[in-house]
Amino acid sequence: MTTDEAAPHDLESAVAVVGMSGRFPGAPDLDTYWANLRDGVCSLSAFTEKELLADGADPAELRHPAYVAAQGLLADADRFEADLFGFSRAEAAALDPQHRVLLETAWSALEDAGYAPLDAPSRTGVYVGGSPTEHALAAGTDPALAASIGALQVRILTDREFLAPWISYRLGLDGPSMTVQTACSTSLTAVHLAVQALLLGECDAALAGGVAIGSVRRQGYVHYQGGIFSPDGRCRPFDEKAAGTVPGSGVGVLVLRRLEDALADGDPVRAVIRGTAVTNDGSGKVGFTAPGVDQQTAAITEAWAAAGLEPSAAQYVEAHGTGTELGDRIELEAAGTAFGPRADTGIALGSVKSNIGHADAAAGAASLIKTILMLEHRTLAPTVDVTSPLAALQDSPLRLVTKAREWPDRPGLPRLAGVTSVGIGGTNVHVVVQEAAERRSRPSAAPGPVVLPLSARTAPQLRLAADRLARRLREADDALRLTDVAHTLRTGRVGMPLRGYVVAADAREASDKLAALAEGHRGTATDPLGEAWLRGEEVSWPALGGDVRRVSLPTYPFAGESYGALTLRRAPAQEPHEPEQSGLEAQVAELVIEALDLTGAADLTQTYFEAGGDSLTAVHLAGRLRDELGIDVPIQLFLEPITLEDMTHRIVDMKQNGHADGALDALLAEFEAES
Structure with missing residues (x-):
């Protein structure tokens, strides 16, 4: 059945992806993005000390024994064609790089859909979100900038709550305009909201996606026990050696329309969204930052139900896949329950984070765009840097793709995939996406120039x-x-x-x-x-005659100058020092009290969890103990049912007797800070 012959009930509940644009590490456009994905390229950057120092890194921080000089860097994120969007030089310099890049990407996405960005369909909505940025933090604490352009203007130009309104304003889009924030699942949640708005008739077209540019500088990170970041600057989803993710930047925007409208108006349908769902873990998990199984499963099953399909119809699942022990294990369990046993070779599985790192608020858009590109090219792209797939996959309906291969056809059924995104705080999103059916062939237009x-x-x-x-x-x-x-x-x-x-x-x-x-x-x-x-x-161009359609063509080649980005003034990193042993216990107790926001030593009679501790606080406290007092504390210590006072004694004993070796055991996974 061709797309033009889709049944009426299919048209009523389906949403077409008619355009998309994105920039990711190693890929200034989607053609390059696809080539990298297809060829199994890891686009994470490793930096030299000279490069890091040139971009303002603290020399003391670079000497930290656990410093990892790697990042998913977005090239030229400081450049912006300000005149095209009506910003003065002063405004463009104050405008957050996230806003700049997102504006240009929204422009390109509309062009990819065949629409002039300043003449988009009426009632076009905007649903996007972003990440915290160094530029915004620096701008908000810069009195000189506030005195120059006004405190309100600083906020309007830097706060991520204005990401959507700036797009609507500069491109003249009069549909709903909403900045969405659900942490790591932000951009896929934005897609869900845009799909719902289209189906409810709140808008007739929508831009949906997200952006994450924490900093335009080359920089690494310090790896902490129990933290979410990889100790070696590589992300290995669903691998036995997986030890964490790598921070990355990126931006992705999709243009959505009701399928019926897209077909009627001759839009270039790149894929079809059949169903979406969003859930939250609530309190059904070990801690605020940890993921949960049940509601991830629910998001998957509800999305496929919304699509009118059984989950077993899926051929591929693009997972959140952070490469963290807890996150991957829970995601496998949730997906295995949702998709159920398969009699054939199983459902293919992958995660783009192995290629570009964790793009935070843009991660879901990166995953969805990857999946659409695979559908278009009928090719399954590999998850890279994986050498030992998790043993748990043997009992799962999912099979990790580690080499590029053809996406096989199925008689009578289109290619179908699911895309999952999970956010810290528990917001789970799943999207069912289907390949665009071949359009009915048309007679060639009359010859002539x-x-x-x-x-x-x-x-x-x-x-x-x-x-x-x-x-x-x-x-x-x-x-x-x-x-x-x-x-x-x-x-x-x-x-x-x-x-x-x-x-x-x-x-x-x-x-x-x-x-x-x-x-x-x-x-x-x-x-x-x-x-x-x-x-x-x-x-006034004359009619071309016949049945003409919009097609996806190369978009505008932006070439703006660098407007830089504001940076925070960094205090010199403090070297770990050796405290006097007589005062060590008091110093440890003070850190515990401060981290848990306790009133004083009397509260140390509680256990860690009774005092309100969670996984994020545990990682923070372990890091401070290491950096400020030179004590490596195994995270599992916080799991033990002992009072904070006894825990303090144990920490001091570790320092005095050298019992702490800093090694992680299986319980460390329970404190994973990344969902």
């Missing part, structure tokens, strides 16, 4: 736009109808000052002429409307 108009803000950008389009037409091998390309360029792009055009009768001729234009050669063929376009006039 057509005008393909291009524009940009600068001459180099115009040449780059021509080169990218030439490559796209050459690689398409006549799969693109030239009338569709012309229609998309005429109606789906914003006219800019520097302009060019070519006249061609087929894709090969167009590609050759565009390549020449990219090299600065205009050519001899002219067209009256094309010449009017060159002069900057508003052109």
